[in-house]
Amino acid sequence: MAAKEHMNIVFIGHVDAGKSTCVGRLLYETGALSEQVLRKYKEEAEKLGKATFEFAYEMDTLKEERERGVTIDVSHKKFETPKFEFTIIDAPGHRDFVKNMITGASQADAAALVVSAKDGVQPQTKEHAFLAKVLGINQFIVLINKMDAINYDEAKYKEVKDELEKLLKGMGYDISKLIFIPTSGYKGDNIAKKSENTPYYTGPTLLEVLDTFTVPPKPADKPLRLPIQDVFTITGHGTVPVGRVETGNMKINEKVVFMPSGATGEVKKIEMHHQEMAEANCGDNVGFNVKGVDKKDIRRGDVLGSSSNPPTVADEFTAQVVVLNHPTAISVGYTPVLHIHTAQFAAKIIEIVEKKGQEGKADFIKTGDVAVVKFKPLKPIVIEKFAEFPPLGRFAIRDMGQTVAAGVVLDVVPKKM
Numbered sequence: 001m002a003a004k005e006h007m008n009i010v011f012i013g014h015v016d017a018g019k020s021t022c023v024g025r026l027l028y029e030t031g032a033l034s035e036q037v038l039r040k041y042k043e044e045a046e047k048l049g050k051a052t053f054e055f056a057y058e059m060d061t062l063k064e065e066r067e068r069g070v071t072i073d074v075s076h077k078k079f080e081t082p083k084f085e086f087t088i089i090d091a092p093g094h095r096d097f098v099k100n101m102i103t104g105a106s107q108a109d110a111a112a113l114v115v116s117a118k119d120g121v122q123p124q125t126k127e128h129a130f131l132a133k134v135l136g137i138n139q140f141i142v143l144i145n146k147m148d149a150i151n152y153d154e155a156k157y158k159e160v161k162d163e164l165e166k167l168l169k170g171m172g173y174d175i176s177k178l179i180f181i182p183t184s185g186y187k188g189d190n191i192a193k194k195s196e197n198t199p200y201y202t203g204p205t206l207l208e209v210l211d212t213f214t215v216p217p218k219p220a221d222k223p224l225r226l227p228i229q230d231v232f233t234i235t236g237h238g239t240v241p242v243g244r245v246e247t248g249n250m251k252i253n254e255k256v257v258f259m260p261s262g263a264t265g266e267v268k269k270i271e272m273h274h275q276e277m278a279e280a281n282c283g284d285n286v287g288f289n290v291k292g293v294d295k296k297d298i299r300r301g302d303v304l305g306s307s308s309n310p311p312t313v314a315d316e317f318t319a320q321v322v323v324l325n326h327p328t329a330i331s332v333g334y335t336p337v338l339h340i341h342t343a344q345f346a347a348k349i350i351e352i353v354e355k356k357g358q359e360g361k362a363d364f365i366k367t368g369d370v371a372v373v374k375f376k377p378l379k380p381i382v383i384e385k386f387a388e389f390p391p392l393g394r395f396a397i398r399d400m401g402q403t404v405a406a407g408v409v410l411d412v413v414p415k416k417m
Helices: 019-029 035-047 054-059 063-068 095-105 123-134 154-170 206-210
Strands: 005-013 075-080 084-090 110-116 139-145 179-182 226-234 238-244 255-259 263-272 275-277 285-291 303-306 314-323 337-340 343-355 370-377 394-399 402-414
Touching (some): 005 019, 005 123, 019 110, 019 139, 123 154, 123 402, 139 206, 179 206
Parallel strands (some): 110 139, 139 179
Antiparallel strands (some): 075 084, 226 238, 226 303, 238 285, 255 263, 263 275, 263 285, 314 370, 337 343, 337 394, 343 370
């Protein structure tokens, strides 16, 4: 039997919308989470006074998360549909974890936005939906979840759906292509099986929708780019960086370079899900060994490339930016924190080149504006043009604890190394 094609899906949405429970239910229904493990979680949840949290435990593996009942880090789990092998990237809903959400979503081929039928659109619903759009995720499902909490009331479901359609349409989503599903992750309605509790809903289940997706073209023919998510020192293995191959591929014995430090070495071993492989291809999340490189030379946010084609370190860069939500106005000199691939860095706006719909240069931009802006990073950082390396050319701008803008990189002036 041929191996199934692989897809990454991210579950996004507000903290209490029931994302982890939906994911746990999906894993259980597809056989990726066993009955006995679920039973163990159920007992544990009841002990902690968190009944109904057992499915979520499958995703929230960190002890602190279980006790607080929130998702902190991005965790990866696998399941299979008739057509695909999926890796679920469970993105945290908490506002202070949105930077993890950005690194999570930037690896996704598809997204499921989970909204509570009880609470409707929340601030993070907006923020996450917008980020998914900016990060280039075009395959998108909306789960109106916790239907059991509103007794499967059709009128309430419609009201939340209308509110969401208005919101998503305003962000540039094509509403005619979006599928809204009334679900209960806890009870299992419309996740893998059609529910008798929602006779008014005649559409597909979540599992059926997943198999209508297509694997996005992988930029395999481009040069290697692998943003570093983490670096471990493992006994007997030395320094092990971890990350996802965004473009190109990485082979054993290949000479590689980490930018911006410029540290070089040779790839000695590549592992994915604890299995050794001869090469890592586009889309693979891998851990690998590099000979000749010290742990202190590598950190999260660095980007690995082939020595023959090193990643670009930017002296300055020009980007098209959409201002999502800024209380006042953004002008030259503004220095927010930018999140790009796995990195975050401060950058200063040195010029507002143009504001769409206005002649000449602009002095400031505000919420709702689209503009071309020139930035100067305050530290060496790898940035590529969106047209050449999309995953390394889109970013979010964070300030005051929220995403204020997002953009794509049009041009980069490389740093003289």
